[in-house]
Amino acid sequence: MRPTVAVVDDASLIRESVGLLMTDLDVVAAVATVEELVRRRPEADLVVLDLHLANLEQQPDVRQGIAAIRTLTTSGYRVCVYSQEERRFVLAACIAAGACGVVSKALPTARAQQLFLEAAAGGTVVPQAVVGILEVLVRRDCITLLSERQRQLLHGRARGLSYAQVAKQLYVSESTLRGYWLDLTRSLSESLRNLTPGEIERALGLAPGDLLEFWSGEATDGKDWWRTAEPR
Template sequence: MTVPRFAHVDDTTALRASLGLLLPDLDFVSAHPNVEDLLAKRPAADVVVLDLHLATAGQPEAAQGPVAIRALVAAGYRVCVYTQEQRRFVLAACLAAGATGVVSKTETLEATAAAFRAVADGELVVPPAVAGLLEVLVRRGSLTVLSPRQRQVLAARARGLTFAEMSRTMFLAESTLRGYWIDLSRIVEEYLQETSAGDIERALGLSPGDLLDP
């Protein structure tokens, strides 16, 4: 079984130096202050763990956000955003740019490691707030290729339910539910990579001047 390799991009020196030590069961092969440095060195990594906010006084021209994600995906890396950002449309834009996962820096180390492994396995990892956006897109007919069971699983994930909790209420094995989620992940990932954040806003009625524009 191939062990996935991770590279880390973060402008915070202490976090670059410590993440691999805090997650010793994961194989971190390199750490970089910006995406440009990673792309110049091209580490042999399967997943790039990426901080969103990289432009600072010390590196004002550093690529960040969806621009950085697209550059990494174009270079052949799978991307997991690791961030304190909580705005759900920003996070949805990251998924639309090609990120496979979004993980909050407030998660426990155990949950973080599990999420990074899931991304390495190709599973879409999204916080409940963003899963809720996907659920709304399904209800509004913008994402129409899901089966009834996949919609049920998405709704449960949008409410933050674990696979164990879902298993008890749906009377299905956790492995079966994870299978539904992996199939759903592939569908949603393809949809988001073809959909801009603006398209998502329009589908929700939230674009500037639209009905739900506050």
């Protein structure tokens, strides 16, 4: 049975094309705003959410960004962000806010569909930029729950090594490694949600207050939280 997916995107082309191009997904709703989805309350295994929803002149009050993720997760949905956003702290803030993954709109359709399937099945899809942040947090003991083998795996993936390359280094099969990675990313994502901006700033060597515009504990209305420049 195909997983059920709801799409929230203010671009009609995206809303109409996901179901046509990603045929392994069963799109049960395709709407322009989070408010409309919550009003309809469709049953879905996953919500595919664009971060940049509002046309500020036509829809100044719709929820987007962190606020949209929170609204959907509070309503019981698994959320996977689908966006052109590339700034690493914005992507990490999405995970910290409760999203189970982030998928780039720049990816080929088949790859994006594969990642949505993983997220709908209970997996966690962490982009490479966020993996790098997590590896720094682990290395500086801001996240301490990992075993030595898990740290080695994270270290390799943070440096862009393929599953095959890391599997060879650790003397395990690639399929076993993928299972480790699934558990590892889920655990790290949960840990990230429990960290404060201050803890992360200290670990990453940022100035106090640099993350307040990004992190889920501080962003409230979500209207323009991503517009602040990324911390230096």
